[in-house]
Amino acid sequence: MQGSTRRAGAMTDVHRRFLQLLMTHGVLEEWEVRRLQNHCYQVHDRNATVDKLEDFINNINSVLESLYIEIKKGVTEDDGRPIYALVNLATTSVSKMATDFAENELDLFRKALELIVDSETGFASSTNILNLVDQLKGKKMRKKEAEQVLQKFVQSKWLIEKEGEFTLHGRAILEMEQFIRESYPDSVKMCNICHGLLIQGQSCETCGIRMHLPCVAKYFQSIPEPHCPHCNDYWPHDIPEVYNPEKEREAGISKSSRKSLRTRQH
Amino acid sequence: MSKEKCSLTGGKEKRGELVRSLAWQHLVKQEEEEAVKKEEKEEGEDEEEEGSDSSSDDPNPEPPCMHPDLLELVVDREKCRKIRRQYRQLIYTVQQNREDIVNTASDTLSEALEEANVLFDGVSRTREAALDAQFLVLASDLGKEKAKQLNTDMNFFNPIAFCDLLLLFVGFNWVEEECKEFSDCDDSIVLSFWGMLHEEATSWMLQAETFHFIFGSFKAERSARKPRLGCHKRACKMEGSGDMPTKLRRLDVHANQETTEKEVERILGLLQTYFQKYPDTPVSYFEFVIDPNSFSRTVENIFYVSFIIRDGFARIRLDQDRLPILEPTNVSQVDDESDSYSYCRKQGVISLSLQDWKNIVSTFEISEAMIKNSY
Secondary structure, three states: OHHHHHHOOOOOHHHHHHHHHHHHHOEEEHHHHHHHHHHHHHHHOOOOOOOOHHHHHHHHHHHHHHHOEEEEEEEOOOOOOEEEEEEEOOOOHHHHHOOOOOHHHHHHHHHHHHHHHHOOOOOEEHHHHHOOHHHOOOOOOOHHHHHHHHHHHHHOOOEEEEOOEEEEOHHHHHHHHHHHHHHOOOOOEEEOOOOOEEOOOEEOOOOOOEEOHHHHHHHOOOOOOOEOOOOOOEOOOOOOOOOOHHHHHHHHHHHHHHHHHHHHHO | OHHHHHHHHHHHHHHHHHHHHHHHHHHHHHHHHHHHHHHHHHHHHHHHOOOOOOOOOOOOOOOOOOOHHHHHHHHOHHHHHHHHHHHHHHHHHHHHOHHHHHHOOOOHHHHHHHHHHHHHHOOOOHHHHHHHHHHHHHHHHHHHHHHHHOOOOOOOOOHHHHHHHHHHHHOOOHHHHOOOOHHHOOHHHHHHHHHHHHHHHHHHOOOOOOOOOOOOOOOOOOHHHOOHHHHHHHHHHHHHHOOOHHHHHHHHHHHHHHHHHHHHHHHHHHHHHHHHHOOOOOEEHHHHHOOOOOHHHHHHHHHHHHHHHHOOOEEEEEOOOOOEEEEEOOHHHHHHHHHHOOOOOOOOOOOOOHHHHHHHHHHOOOOOOOOOOOO
């Protein structure tokens, strides 16, 4: 780690372009990140050897450190796809001003976050969120507007909507993990396997421990009879499949290529 | 004696005055009625949209004592009708061209307004003025829409025009290519298009996208977290009630139906207990449905009872006084009837005004509702 930081004097245009692309997208899946990395090398430094992705990102992070910004790696809570997000780590007077959202919109997000964290499932229904609209701080917001604001949060990848229920996007979890742990110490849930923040996952019906779906998949991968790692009782839930990038690539290759074309069009 | 006489004559005079004023009132009233009649007649003529002179065959000749002003108006009737027709024509054309007026930067609306101004010079009666007002309402409505579309940024962005320019810039000729959809084109053309656009665009967009974040935009607010437990409880409670948010509207409708069904069942229960208590006396329909304290409850009860009748749980019939009564349907009868009048469903409409309801309450001396509120 230290070694790579030393070496990081060589922050080149390749890195800068990569960082700019990540700033544009906010959050990207790993395969997209690899593609962008290659693209950046193609544009600026064709002959250079492509760094390993981890080193490449550490290199950038060492520079970002002093700005309290970091490229963080995580996995999506539902299917365990690896993602990278550029996140802000500090609350400063500048960060408070440089927000994309109005005061009441932020308050709506915070209320939604509260509902999501407090809920058993990690989801908050849009109805419940919209019911809190009257209590928002700042300018008054109508329910209709609040609906649009929620959509805005979905579009900018802070929330995910599934059938009228909202949960946190992986990007939001990566950025807000510390905040959530500190702000909601009583209701925050942890994964028994990776000890990370858990929003949605499975829980043992006997002892109540919780596990991320991807963690469940990995942990029970080769065990025919799944038992709770804590109380050893029978694990009653479906065991999800372990995320396999190769398989995913094969299945989604046509879809993803089309998607990337479309994103370029915008 | 003389005093008495005097007062008597005074009284006579007074009475005479009274009679005169009564006569005058009567006259005025007659005039008014005639005016109304004429209005109605004119209305009919106007609807036919024919300009033929109809004053000659007016069945009611003007009474000789008509006020001169009114007389003058009668003379001008033809003119008034013409003005009205012009107003209607104006309103019609403006309504027909509504889209054009709103969407294009033409002067059609102000021209129409000027036309209306000219027309208004000839207006002397309320009817024409009312049409003028109607036109003004329409015009101001259109004006509002136009104002909404006003681009205050002083720059227009027309996406279609932009596309055309863009294709010209890249050197495409759409007509030559003969492909209607971008996706129909050759991949190489598409790529070269985006390539050229990319080159041009980069020089204009040297600025990178700014960094977006959400953590750090919150103001530190630890104090707000204190009433945590209450919040938590509330959140849990709400979860129980609203687990299907997107289907909420549909659920609501369903719930509404359920309450109707519940009410019908409740009322059917009341009716059946009555029938069991007094198997031989049918219940008077009005006494059953009328709630002497609430007209709206009465209407609701009628609504619910109609379901009971429709579903064949009770029959409605007229007794010897030709008053509606409700009686139970026994199974044997149902069988008979299903044979004789098979599928012959009768429909009836019950109208009940507030006054009817009051009358029924007093006539039947209903002091208490048979169907009590469930809530």
